[in-house]
Amino acid sequence: MNEILNELERLYPDARPALVFSTPYELLVAVILSAQCTDERVNKVTAELFQICNTPQKMAELSQGELEKYIYSCGFYRNKAAHILSASRDILEKFGGQVPDNLEDLRSLAGVGRKTANVVYSVAFGGDAIAVDTHVFRVANRTGLSVGKTPTEVEEGLMQVIPKEKWAKAHHYLIYHGRQVCHSQRPDCPHCTLKKWCTYPSKTV
Numbered sequence: 001m002n003e004i005l006n007e008l009e010r011l012y013p014d015a016r017p018a019l020v021f022s023t024p025y026e027l028l029v030a031v032i033l034s035a036q037c038t039d040e041r042v043n044k045v046t047a048e049l050f051q052i053c054n055t056p057q058k059m060a061e062l063s064q065g066e067l068e069k070y071i072y073s074c075g076f077y078r079n080k081a082a083h084i085l086s087a088s089r090d091i092l093e094k095f096g097g098q099v100p101d102n103l104e105d106l107r108s109l110a111g112v113g114r115k116t117a118n119v120v121y122s123v124a125f126g127g128d129a130i131a132v133d134t135h136v137f138r139v140a141n142r143t144g145l146s147v148g149k150t151p152t153e154v155e156e157g158l159m160q161v162i163p164k165e166k167w168a169k170a171h172h173y174l175i176y177h178g179r180q181v182c183h184s185q186r187p188d189c190p191h192c193t194l195k196k197w198c199t200y201p202s203k204t205v
Contacts, residue, residue, distance in 0.1 A: 001145060001161045001162075003197055004194055005145075005162060008174070008177060008194075011176070011177070012173050012177070015172035015176045018039040019034065019042060023054065023099075023124075024099040024101075024120060025056060025099050026050055026054055027120055027123060028087065028112070028124075029049075029084055030042055031119045031120060032084055032112070033045060035076065036075055036076060041073060042074060044073075045074055048070065055097075056087075056097055059085065060085065060089055064078075064081050064085060067085060071084075084111070086110030086111045087110055087112055089110070090109045091109065099124070101124075101125045101127075102121070102127075103117055103121050103129065106120055114151070115151065116131075117129075118132075118171075119131040122168035123168070127168070128165065128167045129167055130155050130158050130159060130162070130167045130171050133151075134178075134184070135174060135175045135177075135178030135182075136171060137151055137154050138182060139174045140157070140158055142187070143182075143199065143200070145157070145158060145161060146160075158170065187200065
């Protein structure tokens with residue numbers, strides 16, 4: 001496990017979030033929009049959206065229909081608009097207009113799931129958390145770092161084998177490897193420097 005982690009750290013020393021944001025609230029909105037959508041598309045949408053409303057106060061002034069028009073190209077726009085507006089109202093009504101800086105309160109926001117809360121907590125507030133998206137889930141299972149049938153199972157497994165102070169960074173290492181090498185459909189196993197430790201069946205291809 002340590003050798004895999006050390007190699008990932010060597011490969012991606014500058015790994016960082018691909019989403020563009022300047023405040024915890026902007027990050028929260030961007031992460032909600034990123035579900036089943038590319039970061040590149042989200043960044044294009046938020047570049048326009050955040051010029052109009054980049055605070056919970058301004059966002060809450062929009063109707064759902066107005067917000068849907070801005071985020072339409074991100075997919076699942078009705079649900080995402082509802083989640084963003086609900087979370088914005090919660091922030092205003094329960095937390096004085098500030099995005100909460102702890103996992104319990106973040107997870108209490110309407111429309112904010114475990115992964116979104118973990119991303120905001122670790123990236124915006126420097127907290128120790130591992131967010132399991134599709135890339136993290138895939139790479140963790142294939143390499144054997146953490147084998148699980150659900151994101152929560154994989155998250156719990158990663159937390160056991162990765163030192164706490166490296167949780168947030170490890171999240172980005174795994175994402176980078178999933179995007180650049182360990183692809184969903186055609187993983188580049190022959191050129192993967194993790195293959196001597198990896199448990200994925202096609203590593204010999």
